[in-house]
Amino acid sequence: MLRFSRTKIVTTLAVILIGLSLAVPSFFSAEQRAGFMASLPSWFPSWIVPQRAIVLGLDLQGGSQLLLEVDQNDLAKSLTTALRDDVRRVLREAGGVTPEGGIQIIPRGVQLRIANEAARAKVLPKLRELSQPISNALVGQGGGQTLNITEKPEGVIQITLTDAGLTDRTRRAVTQAIEVIRRRIDFGGTKEPSIQQQGADRILVQVPGLQDPQKLEDQLGKTAKLEFRMLADSPSGDVDLLPSKDEKGARVPVERRVMASGADLTDAQPAFDHQTQEPMVSFKFNLKGAQSFGQATSENVGRRMAIVLDNEVVSAPRINTPITGGSGQITGNFTVAQANELSILLRAGALPAKLTVVERRVVGPGLGSDSIQAGKYATLVAGALVIAFMFATYGVFGFFANIALIVHVGLILGLMSVLEATMTLPGIAGIVLTIGTAVDSNVLIYERVREEVRAGRSIVSALQAGFDKAFATIIDSNSTMAIAALILFFLGSGPVKGFAVVFILGILTTVITAVTLTRMMIALWYNMARPKTLPF
């Protein structure tokens, strides 16, 4: 064990140096790092230079964290509304079949009654086509169908969303929502937000530096669903009674049929009305939208079109001429700020369902920097105490253990840098803790060696036996701690996860440094000093 070939020494040192150098970027800010990389001469292979750094958690950086949940009820509601529109379209295309009493909405679906058996037979297969097979990465092709279509007595046809269908749509809604959120936040100009899916129906939004998430919440609270529908002539038939933005409390009858949708917008910009100088939003449709819009305006010249935003009638201009160019304006007593905001929301897209905030954490910058300060100080004091203690107890060997300790902390930081892991306040506590427990491996070895010497072995064989016998114990004890740390990692989130990461990496690096580095140092020392007795 005391024979450490030159190659082994060089390799060990090289690996350690590389590991430590990986930690360097974490001590510099992002700007400094970027500046350094830019200043490198062009022939220098930039892949050699470590670039990844540890990310500071929100509890150290300051900022806001929102956990949003997709409102399942709202999602189901919008899915049934869309389903009803689809059914209506199918009936129209099948030759104008009209169900008795219209299409009713039932829990998680729609229901219609077609007394005529021939009409029913014609329509049913087309309705069945509405259901789609669910396929995703998890279930492949065998995920079932999105809709359940059943025939009930007396010519009633019931179409409902399946459980699998709802889950699938929720999953898609979350993915889509993440995209929309990202665009909304980016347009707002905040720095580097992190948006991740959490679980089946939740989204975690972390925005460093944001102190007042209220505005963000308001922004994310709006679905921003824009629909172009026709104002109904009378409040009966296939109409919705919607609130009007202009006249508070009044309800306006609006036809249910959607002529053109905000989903087909390619652009929306704030502008000012030429004549009145009022703030407004001017928009542009894509081809499909332009066609629908053109057709709708051609068929309804002289009538009023209702522009509906989030189920509220924002304005209802009269159609004077058909608009086939695919662009138009939305006016509606907007302030400049409102026009701006609406443009952003329309450009980013509509959220597929309402999002509710289920958890909110805001950390001020003062607390963040205080925590970092305190954390650094505590780490240094802890390190100094442990180093002094080891030195006082083991002398020269204590010195080796201390070097191993410093390398150990450095390697943890290096690994965290490469993984771009998040450092939180409990994570700093984890580093302090690992400083205290990392010496355990070395202590196990040293105490064993002492014991072997007392039992009469020579120095060399005592060192050998000490390392060998302690090794099994080191593995055992660290494994038990690793189990607890792994469970914590999968279980926790945010700060707790940060602690678990530090802990796991700490265990890993402790075992490595105790087994390789400490052995190497002792072997070198022995071969140089050739002592007759143990120095401790």
Added chain:
Amino acid sequence: MRLLRLWPDESHVDFMRFRRFTFPLSAFLSVATVVLFLTVGLNFGIDFKGGTLVELQAKSKTADVGAVRHTANGFGFGETEVQELGGEGTVLVRFPLQPGEQGQTAVMQKAHAAFDADYVFRRTETVGPRVSGELVQSGTIGVVLSVLAVLFYLWFRFERELALGAIVGTLHDIVLTLGVFVISRIEFNMTSIAAILTIVGYSLNETVVVFDRTRELMRRYKTIPTVELLNLSINSTMSRTVMTATSAFLSLLALVLFGGEAIKGFAIVMLAGVVICTYSAIFVSTPVLIYLGLMLSGVKAQGRPAGGRVPQAAE
């Protein structure tokens, strides 16, 4: 130079003898903790109870806790908990859970309206009803899972009696750690679960070191009486135990004293945990092996009369 020796090299302390005192003591403390847990209860933070938490720092550096409490209670959201945190006029205000996911927003708005003038909002946290319920679940599952996982691992690595002894010690440590929370009224939230899991790990660390030695000695000395075996295991590992415990204690002490208010609760619990784990590895897990009838090569070991009473093996 003369080196520091916290524990003599050749020690022959009869640790097992102390079990007359330590067993009743541990039993009493455990029962007392359970009673206190059921009556006084833990000081649950909003992670588990739900609600809103606001950390305010007075711009004038001195906070009028009474006035804050009066104002906060006046919001009409129920009884609030207000406590001073450290020096420098920092106050922690906790509002109970409001119904519905949106209920917590109203709390935040009122709090800002009332306190923005005189206080800086160092941090705010709101947890809705659904999330808090889930955190309680995952916290409990985590602790239970870790105990089971460890039991499994020990069953593989060690003889049955050793595994059981280790688990008894670990459960004892978890209970006593909860006792620390109950008595100190330190806020119990997700980081506290992290502390408990870490203590589970550390407790096993200590126990495994002793039991590794026990197993080695069992193989070497086939007919040693149990009490002597266990005493020898502990005495021979004691110098290492003292060293590691002192080292962990020193670093955690630094964290308590210098780590700042935010992590203080966690650090204090960890500090207590190190003491509890070391104590239990020596005075609980190991003596329990005597009562479990530790087997040595198929022969049930008898205790020495002086070492204390040992249930005679029914052979």
